[in-house]
Amino acid sequence: MALGTATRATAASLPNSLWAATAAPGPETPPLTAEVAADLCIVGGGFTGLSAALHAAQAGARAVVLEAAEPGWGASGRNGGQVIPGLKLEPDEIEARFGPELGGRMIAAAGAAPDLVFELIERHGIDCAARRTGWIQAAHAASGLRLVEDRVAQWSRRGAAVEPLDRAAVAELTGAAGYVGGLLDRRGGNIQPLSYARGLARAALDAGAAVHGGSPAIAVVKSTKGWRVVTPEGAVESEQLLLCTNGYSDRLWPGLARSVLPLQSYQAATRPLSDNLRRSILPGGQACSDTRRLLAYFRLDAEGRLVVGGRGRAEESDDPADYRHVTESLARLFPQVAAPEWQYFWGGRVALTADHLPHLHEPAPGVLAGLGYNGRGVAMATLMGKLLAERAAGAPVGDLPFPVTGIRPLPLHGLRRPMIAFTVAWKRMLDGWETWQR
Numbered sequence: 170m171a172l173g174t175a176t177r178a179t180a181a182s183l184p185n186s187l188w189a190a191t192a193a194p195g196p197e198t199p200p201l202t203a204e205v206a207a208d209l210c211i212v213g214g215g216f217t218g219l220s221a222a223l224h225a226a227q228a229g230a231r232a233v234v235l236e237a238a239e240p241g242w243g244a245s246g247r248n249g250g251q252v253i254p255g256l257k258l259e260p261d262e263i264e265a266r267f268g269p270e271l272g273g274r275m276i277a278a279a280g281a282a283p284d285l286v287f288e289l290i291e292r293h294g295i296d297c298a299a300r301r302t303g304w305i306q307a308a309h310a311a312s313g314l315r316l317v318e319d320r321v322a323q324w325s326r327r328g329a330a331v332e333p334l335d336r337a338a339v340a341e342l343t344g345a346a347g348y349v350g351g352l353l354d355r356r357g358g359n360i361q362p363l364s365y366a367r368g369l370a371r372a373a374l375d376a377g378a379a380v381h382g383g384s385p386a387i388a389v390v391k392s393t394k395g396w397r398v399v400t401p402e403g404a405v406e407s408e409q410l411l412l413c414t415n416g417y418s419d420r421l422w423p424g425l426a427r428s429v430l431p432l433q434s435y436q437a438a439t440r441p442l443s444d445n446l447r448r449s450i451l452p453g454g455q456a457c458s459d460t461r462r463l464l465a466y467f468r469l470d471a472e473g474r475l476v477v478g479g480r481g482r483a484e485e486s487d488d489p490a491d492y493r494h495v496t497e498s499l500a501r502l503f504p505q506v507a508a509p510e511w512q513y514f515w516g517g518r519v520a521l522t523a524d525h526l527p528h529l530h531e532p533a534p535g536v537l538a539g540l541g542y543n544g545r546g547v548a549m550a551t552l553m554g555k556l557l558a559e560r561a562a563g564a565p566v567g568d569l570p571f572p573v574t575g576i577r578p579l580p581l582h583g584l585r586r587p588m589i590a591f592t593v594a595w596k597r598m599l600d601g602w603e604t605w606q607r
């Protein structure tokens with residue numbers, strides 16, 4: 170009997186995003202059309218699944234990736250490409266919650282996650298406009314300033330290259346108006362995310378993994394060898410099953426989709442800015458996110474387009490009218506871009522967790538899931554994929570830098586739409602109030 174079933178449409182096309190228009194071509198990843206045996210069947214071809222496939226194949230395992238659309242189709246090919254070190258929670262809070270040993274390992278692993286991204290890019294020659302120029306967190310008001318000051322102090326105590334920025338330094342580094350201070354974390358940077366996902370897929374294939382696009386996993390059945398995962402035209406029989414579907418999780422595995430809150434984040438990109446504007450806007454090429462509850466984030470792409478992101482509607486949309494909050498952010502932050510010429514509008518699903526931490530689940534023997542990066546998955550999902558591969562190869566739970574837990578569906582998940590709408594309105598009001606007071 171099938172444990173879970175899903176009804177994903179096959180081969181949905183990429184959104185009309187900046188990244189889809191400018192990405193390096195991906196490798197051939199034809200649909201699965203046979204019954205195959207493997208050590209690991211990996212469902213989901215984003216950073217998590219592709220990094221898991223690469224690391225498992227490098228360690229000699231037979232890994233098969235099943236991706237409903239194409240590698241990088243989900244959040245991995247749509248995000249801001251900001252390589253952000255650390256977790257949402259402050260290091261001291263993580264240590265208080267998990268103790269010095271596990272907490273210390275979590276902090277060290279999350280802080281070093283950008284190293285893994287940039288090392289993989291270099292080792293596998295991934296052509297993705299990678300720049301390790303640092304990540305700026307800009308404070309929108311006094312509350313944000315306290316947050317970044319705490320963060321600088323806590324990371325500095327742990328030897329990380331994180332430095333405080335005063336109001337003038339943020340203005341000089343970003344060219345943005347209105348920030349009252351911030352931090353520069355030199356461990357971070359930015360990439361072209363779809364090119365990175367495609368590069369990981371190519372590296373996984375080169376290491377011996379199989380990667381199948383257009384291959385939604387539509388049923389999982391317990392079998393004598395382990396697990397049998399069924400697609401429309403084939404099946405994978407494997408000892409281990411890795412669920413790497415994050416904000417796009419469906420009903421394939423019971424409760425997984427309900428363990429995260431999927432929110433839409435929207436982005437818009439201008440046409441390349443003039444040389445004059447580029448002299449003042451992010452001249453050092455950093456990526457920047459701010460401390461608002463509904464954060465604004467921005468960066469330049471390789472051709473000098475200004476890419477701005479923020480919270481979107483509940484549904485996906487490519488109607489420019491739905492991107493008002495994003496275009497208003499640009500007008501507020503960069504009044505010097507007097508009449509921006511918008512070129513692309515797109516969005517994707519961010520997966521939030523109740524404790525603001527990524528989750529590594531082991532819901533049944535031989536089954537692992539990694540998800541819930543809370544908008545910080547470029548580095549964290551890459552790391553999680555590696556950890557899933559290590560756990561699947563037998564790494565003891567006690568050696569991992571994250572707790573291994575069962576899946577816990579969020580209460581009232583069915584009411585998420587009205588609850589999200591209320592929370593967004595409330596946060597927007599608080600952000601507006603604090604910004605007005607500064």
Ligand SMILES: Cc1cc2nc3c(=O)[nH]c(=O)nc-3n(C[C@H](O)[C@H](O)[C@H](O)COP(=O)(O)OP(=O)(O)OC[C@H]3O[C@@H](n4cnc5c(N)ncnc54)[C@H](O)[C@@H]3O)c2cc1C
Pocket residue numbers: 175177212213214215216217218235236237238239241242243244245246247248249250251252253384385386387413414415416417418419421434435436478516517518519520539540542543544545546547548549550
């Ligand atoms: C607009 C936006 C901006 C963001 N900006 C940043 C940022 O700047 N920095 C940062 O660190 N993080 C950012 N994030 C978060 C980051 O993109 C994600 O955390 C990360 O990409 C998650 O990777 P993943 O592989 O786990 O999931 P995904 O990339 O979402 O991949 C999941 C895949 O699973 C597939 N799938 C689902 N069900 C099935 C099935 N049954 N069978 C087969 N395949 C299936 C989907 O098709 C999808 O391709 C952003 C996210 C969004 C949406």
